[in-house]
Amino acid sequence: MPATKEDLLPALERLKAAFANALEAWYLQQARDLPWRRTQDAYAIWVSEIMLQQTQVVTVIPYYERFLTRFPTVEDLAKASLEEALKLWEGLGYYSRAKNLHQAAQVVVRDFGGVVPDTLEDILSLNGVGRYTAGAILSFAYGKRIPLLDGNVKRILARLLNDDAPINQPATEKKHWAWISELLDTSENPYVFNQAIMELGATLCTPKLTKCLLCPVHELCQAFKAGRVEALPVKTPAKAVPHKHIGVALIQNADGLYFIQKRPETGLLASLWEFPGGKQEADESLEATVVRELKEELNVDVNVGRHALSIDHVYTHLKVTLHVYHTEIVSPLDALELKAAQAFKWASLEEMRALPFPKANHAILRYIEIQ
């Protein structure tokens, strides 16, 4: 039987005396050696926490190392161009993180004397820093006793208390903040507690194939006792993801350079470079899509030639197939007008390699390379 609202908190009261000690003792023996656990530099920890948002540890590590090698201090990042920061972020996704981090670094240099702030109010004022990230920086860099709620902790709480409340709903999240705060209160070392509970979620209390028999707190776990570990946490079902087809123009000028444009500052893949094109409409051929989109977005007339390649790609809320066609501009170039981009450029393959492109575009660059 799932816990009801009435006996949930009493269960927490019974657990909490033993939870932190068992968890922390386990962590001190089992902790992974992660780069951001070797530093107390608040800037480095900040960078790591931004990169780790919705991104697994193994994915982040090489990006973290490269980023801090190029930008060892917040001043180095603040001085750099957004484009260079984006190039180092290329492939990591959620590019507004890089934009917010870059902008916030300039704020830290200008308004905070180059020191990452150590108060909740100041650090929450930085772009891209929400309640979790603010707490993580204050806890890991400054040793403050602040609870952390991330995907790992939500999953652990749902199981620990055998709670069926959907973890992806704000009301549940609010409840979880209260619970994790109570648990943290019993810890003698908040830094270790916060590292340990996320370590547990990442290594043992995983979404599938949980390793309960290795878990330091499985005897306290209400879902383990009830045999419901694999059934938790509950999430409300996601809606279906639409599949769009994109017509893309590969345009080469007389000098052999390719037409690329820089996407808008907001929205999907913000400020990354791409080849021009757009979404296919109902009852429209892909060739007609390319003609229409380039007229709408660039005010040019084109002839669409042979198909070059097609690329399938999956985003969180979108599946796309890029259909790339060799294309020729047949109207005067001085009439070209940017309506859906920040900038455009005629670029060689070498130049394009130095610019940040979305992952789905990498296959187009490889195609050009082997032509």
Add this chain to the structure above:
DNA sequence: AATTCGGGGCA
């Protein structure tokens, strides 16, 4: 409260 932001790891 719901949606929009990428891309990879892993079964």
Add this chain to the structure above:
DNA sequence: TGCCCAGAATT
């Protein structure tokens, strides 16, 4: 394939 990941910002 589908789910999840050291979430934040917008609507």
